[in-house]
Amino acid sequence: MRATMPKALSALAEQVEGLFEVHRAGLRTRGGYRNPALNPPSAEHQVIDVRADDGARLRVHAYGPEDAQPVVLIHGWTCCLEYWNPQINAFAEQYRVIAFDLRGHGESEFGEPDQLDCHLLADDLCAVLDAVLRPGQRAVLVGHSLGAMTVQAWAGKYPQRVTDQVAAALLANTGPHSLVAETTVVPFFNRPLPLLNRMIPLPAWLGRNGLSARIVFPPVAAVRWIFARQIMSLAADPESIEFGMNIVRSCRSRIRSEFGLLLAQMDLGDAARHLVVPTTVVAGTADDMTPAVHAEQIASWLRESGNLVQFVLLPTGHLGNLEEIDGFNEILEQVLTSVRKPAEATG
Incomplete structure (x- = not known):
């Protein structure tokens, strides 16, 4: 026995x-959301076989016409490619929309990396772009949070690839470094306290342990309120909050912990300067995870190099493309139109 x-x-x-x-x-x-933008895409998708350098299988889906302008969507921490449902549903008829799960997230394998950092994710992005782009094609890269950090790391590590494989970029709700030092997600830290007439910094150990904790999100009212208040915003539509929480809850707690530690230690320096293509930066006025000060820094580097198209503040928390679907899609449409017009003129 x-x-x-x-x-x-x-x-x-x-x-x-x-x-x-x-x-x-x-x-x-x-599915079953009243807002059809949140539901699984009605467009059929193609599964593209992609393997990272260490052999990890990455889940990659492609929607829309194969000969259309490619758009590559890169989600953030604890999310998955379904996070982009509102954008896939909006753009898959006209564009070749490609979305993938970062390693360990969704249905992508974690693999056996020697070191988990944004430079490894940059290598993964190389593998995806090489698999989905035909010779001479240039994609529009759209990154949210950790996805946008991946884009920055990729540009810094592979600057020779930027103009060869990218036509334009959109970075949303992201930062280059000092995430713990700047975050306002923990009440009373890193925000002005009038009674004390000063600001109390978040201790590094607390931020590191908080980001790397194996947190779970049970579907109870108190947790939903905290998620809405600290990750999104209380002004967000309840369905968008429910959708965002479901996406985050779908992440394994081990992956949440591993990548949380990555974020706590991340320092990309000024890698965003290597995005020498037209780049749009989006931030949320109520984003406590990555406050707008981060986006302002990235925008200033891009402005200096002449590659900043626009810096947009949306009235959202951290999940801007869910909280302001129409506003975010309008910004993305502007990026895509600016890329498509020159191509049509020369074609």
């Missing part, structure tokens, strides 16, 4: 993990 116990427990653990995987997949692919 005792000899069979470990095998029995192992089998039970595998069954439980299997159930959790099914649950997480259900959260990612859930």
Whole structure:
């Protein structure tokens, strides 16, 4: 009996993990929202086989006409490609919309990386671009949060690729470094306190431990309110909050922890200067995760190099493209139109 116990427990653990995987997949692919923008895309998708340098399989989906202008969507921490449903639904008819899961997220494998950092994610982005772009094609890169940090790291590590593979970029709700030092997501820290007439910095150890904690998000009212208040904003539509929370809840707690530590330690320097293509920067006025001061710094570098198209502040929290779907899509449409017009003129 005792000899069979470990095998029995192992089998039970595998069954439980299997159930959790099914649950997480259900959260990612859930439909039935009144707002059709949030529902799974009606457009058919092509699954593109992509392997990272260490052999990890990355889940990559492509929507829309194969010969249309490619747009590559890169999600943020604890999210997945379904996070971009509002943009896929809006643009898949006219554009070749490509979205993928960062390693460890969604259905992409975590692999066995020697070191987990944004430079590794930059390598993964290379693998995706090489797989989805035909010779001579240049994509519009759209990154949110960690996805936009991946774009910055990629531009800094592979500057020779930027003008060859990218026509324009959009960076949303992101930063280059000092995330713990600037975040206002923890109440009373990194924000002016009138009674004390000073600002109390968030201790590095607290920020690091908070970002790397194996936090879970049970679907209860108090957690939903905290998520809305600290990650999004209380002004956001309840359905958008529900959608965003489902996406975040679908992430494995181990991945949330591993990548949270990555964010706490991340320092990309001024890698954004290497984005020598027309670049738009978007920030949220109520973004406590990555306050607008980060975007302002990135925008200033791009302005100095003459590559900043516009810097836009949306009245949102951290998940700007969910909270202001129409406003974000209008900005993205401007980027795509600016790329498509020269191509049509020469074609």
